Amino acid sequence: MSYISIPGVEKPVSKLIMGSMMLSDEKMEYSAELLDAYISAGGNAIDTAHVYGPHGMKAIGNWMRERGNRSSMTLIGKGAHPDAAGPRMTKSAIDADLSESLERMQTEYVDIFMLHRDDPNKSVGEILELLQGPLEAGLCWALGASNWTTKRLEEANAYAARHGLTGFACNSPNLSLAKPNEPRWAGCVSAGAEDIAWHIRTQLPLLSWSSQAGGFFTGRYSPEKREDPEAVRVYYSEANWERYRRASRLAEEKGTDANQIALAYVLHQPFPTCALIGSQTPAEVFSSAEALRVSLTHEEIRWLDLQN
Template sequence: MTTKKMEAISIAGLDKPVSKLILGSMLLNDERMDVSAELLDAYAAIGGNAMDTAQVYGPRGMGAIGKWSAERGNRSGLVLIVKGAHHDEKGPRVTRAAVEADLAYSLGLLKTDYADIFMLHRDDPDKPVGEIVEMLQEPLQAGLCKALGASNWTTARLDAANAYAEAHGLTGFACNSPNLSLARANEPRWPGCVSTDADDLAWHERTQLPLLSWSSQAAGFFTGRYAPERRDNEEIVRVYYSDDNWERYRRATLLGEAKGADANQIALAYVLHQSFPTCALIGPANAEELRSSAKALDVALTPEEIRWLDLKDDSLKR
């Protein structure tokens, strides 16, 4: 199998690069290893090495990655992201016990003794950031993870947490994983989720903290499966339907026609061409969808095109 080299970013604490496209695990299934292994092999063939998992997603995806990695003998080249401490029906669970339990559960399924990145899947805004940072030193020191990340934290809390870590000689968060997509969310897709706004983008530009975007393709908003008059998917209507987003879709389509790409590939390229390090989490259902998304890696966008796509400029100079 021929393996390409994919553009990658560096994340503090890791001794290997992180591919710009990160494979989500939610559609993998260890009870259908023929399908899952085909997708994982296709991802490796385009140069991908990073996979996103979470305790709250259940065992099937992590189980598939663990079986595939053990059979291929490629663990050392992978970047495995494990998210944990997601809230439950009782509320926030950003606790030492939850971190320990979720890490043990995930590592067992992944058939490995460490995560490359351990991410808190949610924040507990009522808990002081210093207490959380102190708690997260334990899995680092035990070798259960190499780097720390935060998913669905505000940049204000991230800033405070990393300031605390620096002041106390501790390891802070090496990456952030909110939603960033060309289609802006009207409201959170799920409770407790964080989508980037202009202030967040400015913060990332200033700090250069890597951003690993979930729902980078806005749940297929740019694929053509939705239209203003088609309103059967209530969740997508609620989260993404707006005049501004339809205009972004129109501009992505126009720019794609000029660049030999489709609107979905342009939207993904938008995430990958920010002024700070970014990766995009993608969730293809099969190898064909994966290869279609991967074409975004060949799309070059200028800062002027980024601004035009995001409605910051009314016209695009050529």
């Protein structure tokens, strides 16, 4: 396993971050087996969100209690996701989401607390002020933003620097070799060329969700197979099929598979990156870990992304 550093987090963070939506305290044997496989592969970071519901978080809490390994884990919590009534970027919503997440996971803090969405109608200063309390109380060690534009991130961190506040230590948009035709979910942000250039300049760590593009590179899809309407809507395009063909060709040359090439693309950017993985089985965990063994040159990354 390879690791990156995130300011404020005391331990190195594994470049593969385990998702939690498949976990459940109602399926503890399965959940524990999956988490144990991830740990054996060298992983130490788990992504959670209040909006995902209680079961995954409770499974993580039970597992950490049984293994006695909370201090070695990096927990990412996300809160303030909008609800049916609209944005929830308020102190009460942030505090409630974080408090309930901690209770579910049987822990006193999360290593990184992220805002799950932005509320562009609120100033970055007002939002950052809301987050200083949990930091000062030790309920989290670092702040992150999920699905924020890099423009808003830059504004926020500039405000933090001017006012002596803690800004965002990492960004979590979608970044994948397959480029989405439109957001997979409402309010989601995918990193484009300008965002990648910004990350190269700032070196702010990027934690990519849907890093494997929903399995687009596994071989389960083809232009003729249109049974999955979400995959068709988000990823079906001639440009992405060409990326798939190039990933498959390069995989054959390197003795790996296209899905690992696509994951290696995310992990070999010229700035610190982690990839969130949604492995459903231990075998899928170990397969994703193999992507860390794949070496890509700058020219290969450009070629995969149709830049030459």
